[in-house]
Amino acid sequence: MKSNKTARPRWLVTGILLTIVLQTGVLAVEYLSSVAPLWFGQPVMLPTEPYDPRSLFRGNYVRLNYSISRVPTDIADGKFKDGQKVYLTLNMDGQQPMPVKLSATKPGEGTFIGGRIRFVSSEYYRLDYGIEAFFLPKEKALAAERELTSDKVSAQVYLSSDGKAALNALYCNGEPCDLSEESGD
């Protein structure tokens, strides 16, 4: 490609600018869909067990395993396949949300969370809800891995009306977790 001083066709100028707008639009949609449950959703505390891996693009994170990640097959209203999108209805009356019903269609009422089947056995389904990764600086993630296993840890999650979940914060024994680097030393 050599330097070319001739005037550029209008379609090329428009195309390049539209692509830049597209990129900005993608980032805006990603941002807005991420914050929408935090702005308009209902907060729920989910008990969790953390451990620490690394994502190649996003850095270190604490991997969270929830009690509702394993759902018994006897509360499912049908047979589900690996990878299928499902909704888990939660009973919010007790100290922690309890799974009530697993369905392929969106429930008409109640509190529910959308997820995807990741493993199928005869006794239970393993589900992902998109809230399994809590990103932290490396030292804090390592500290979290060491410290949080001894505490009773819950994740503060916001649920939007369509079942989309957004992870907001981690709580240790009912208080926001102190994940300062010193706490892990």
Place this chain on the structure above:
Amino acid sequence: MKGFRFFRRDSVRELKSWVDDGLISAEQGEAILSRSGASWQDAEGHSFGYFLLTAMAALFAGLALILIMSHNWDEIPRMARMLGLILLTLVVNLQGARVFLAGKEQAGVIWLFFGGLCYGASIMLIAQIYHLGEHYPDGILWWALGILPLAALCRSRLLALQVLALAIIWMFVESFEDFFPALFPLFALVTLWVSLVAGSSRLLFLLSILSLLLWLNLLMNWYLGDWWQYHWEPDTLAINIALGLMLAGGAWRMMSANRFHLKAYGHALQHCVLLLGIFTLVVLSFDGMWRELRTELTWSGSILTMIVGAASICAIALSWHSSIFARIALGANGLFYTLGFLNTEMMLLPDQVMTVLTNLMLVFTGIYSIRRGIDESNGTAFYTGVSVLLLTALLRYFDLVGDYIGGAMLFMLCAAVLYGAARYWRYRREAAREE
């Protein structure tokens, strides 16, 4: 003209001196240059080295940016981090667009390439800040989609390589997550188009073709898994052989084209298909492989025979304007595989005979490559041929076909074929000398 590519600058300078000395006219010089895709400007040296190193610098800077972002600066407010990176993406891309549209295409493409890395880092940063964990391959898909129009609009090989690399990563991670990457052909076809219109980039051309081949395999496995999960069956081997035969025919067709870039692509594709063909023959040359293939096939052998047979005819038709040796090679391979799959249905020959025939095909491939290497001064083909013969000897010495006597008979047969080929070669040389 193969050497011309590597010594382009020296060759053009030499040609220029011939024109200056009056040995040939300027028009004749230009005609010679056009055969190899060169121009008089090549004598002055070009800025590809500068472009390549700057692109590498941009890549390293982009990787640094992603790692800095991965550090997760949670002391800085979310909004500041996010707006900072989005603003950087916008500024870098707008600068790229400004420089590109001002006519400085190389510099503009480097900016846009770096802008693409900033854009990807922004996607990952938002995912990091808001702890997005749901189906992470989507982030890579949107990254590749965001750069795809720039690669097509600018017809840039660098941006196309960036898109294709991301799309291939996405194809793998999407498949590992047990989803089918249905959108992949969109990326590979656009980058293939860029490689055809934007000048010579054999890397981009081959990557586009081979990744499409990989995607077709995923599609077949997805189909065999009832469009729900991946399931491999040996039947896909027949489809791959059919595709390989047609690609080989297409490669010969490209080699007989007038455009220099198409010729170069044809050579690269032909060599690549040859290597894949050798690999297939090596796998099938082991004792018991044809028996296993016959017993494991789920589709009817007749259908597979028809597919391979039809592909062989297409391949020969595509290579019709090439040398007789191209048609002989394609015809021999087509006939061998058609017979092989027909045999899985009708058992015309014992499986062990098919194994012997496969080993002989390897020997023929070696002889053919050596002939091509010497006749066309093609070092790659020559050493490929020698390597195939040595590999066949090594494999068959350790992995006997039948018992010791069977193995020895196979070696004797190969020796007879090789000696016969050598005698035929000498006969042809002497006949040519007498003429």
